[in-house]
Amino acid sequence: MLSLLRRSVAPVIFILLVGAIGVFIGGFVIFSDRVTTLDVPELAQPADGIVVLTGGYSRIEGALDLLKSGHGKRLFISGVHYSTKRSELQRVTGGDPELFECCVDIDRSALDTVGNAEESIKWATSRGYRRLIIVTNNYHIPRAMVELGRASKDIEFIPYPIVNTDLRQGDWISRGQVVRVLFVEYVKYVGALARSYLPENWSQFALDLVHRIRR
Template sequence: MTRIFARLRKFFQPVTLLLLVLVLAFAVGFLAFSEHVTNMREPATVPAADGIIVLTGGQARIETAIGLLQHQNGMRLLISGVHPSTKRQALQRITHADAALFTCCIDIDRSAQDTVGNARESAKWIKAHDYRRVIVVTNNYHMPRSMAELSRAMPDVAFIPYPVVKTDLSQENWIKQGDTLRVLLTEYVKYLRSMARLVISPPAPDTAANASSEK
């Protein structure tokens, strides 16, 4: 019996050590991710780009993207992830955008249901317009995962992040805010999954759009 316990102890020691290392790595990575996200600010200046993409689902994203289009930071805007039942006129009215601008220069994607879908539909739009530099508008906590998925879908395109800072995710004491901590932790886990996909299955540059569309 003593020998059995000794063998079990020898087996579990490296396993326990490995688990501790993984937990520590996860915790350190989460802290770095959270600090990076909560320190993001909307850029004072935006470099010129061919187009603009906004991913729906968060605070003030669409309004910010339309403002960039109005200031001619891009030639066209794609609003990705609009609910299928939302009509163009209703979206234009809700965002207080100019009707003429909506008609001439704004495209709507109603197919995407998540960030992977956003990247897939954005890749189709970018390829159709032959764009090379695209501004990405989404909330700060969502930006790392969005950039990872878009870069995976179209590695030859230069994506320029424009984070919309969610008010309660820019506070210095975020670690004490239960809801904020939950949002960051959930997003960090999803970000790790995106990075794992990028590492395990990186698309070839010339087949990126096709590989993304098969998901």
């Protein structure tokens, strides 16, 4: 009886497993096509503030251009390494010294995207900002939006993707390094998306577990 039950259940488990793998791979293709074809939004109206999530100087340079163009009152750079001096950051990004001094705030607390979201919301709330432009790489936009959406339901976030490599022709699939970067980010995005549906206590438990594993 037990062996018969095993034989009847095994095909079902196999089908479910194959289906889950298919959905995962299909989701990865959709995700990759989406992030590699993201467009820069038309900023008809200025936002209250601009937030850039660190991970490359090109992100900061893009955010500084937005600030200089008057698309936000202030710029918040989240996740700057503790050893990076303000003057050094201004120099390597080519930021205007006066603009950098008057209108740029730096966060050194955030260690990951979750921290970026938390610190950005603290900054925006302290200044009464309700509309933020979020600057980060195109492949990082979906996960950043999930984490920011979890951190606050009262603030409008406008994604502003930075594109370092033009992959609009769909040739990302033939570039091994690009596929690796996209796949790793996709896995992180799926994790963030899954965690966003968990109750708060379970979500915090999952986050603590991830931090322990990273250590």
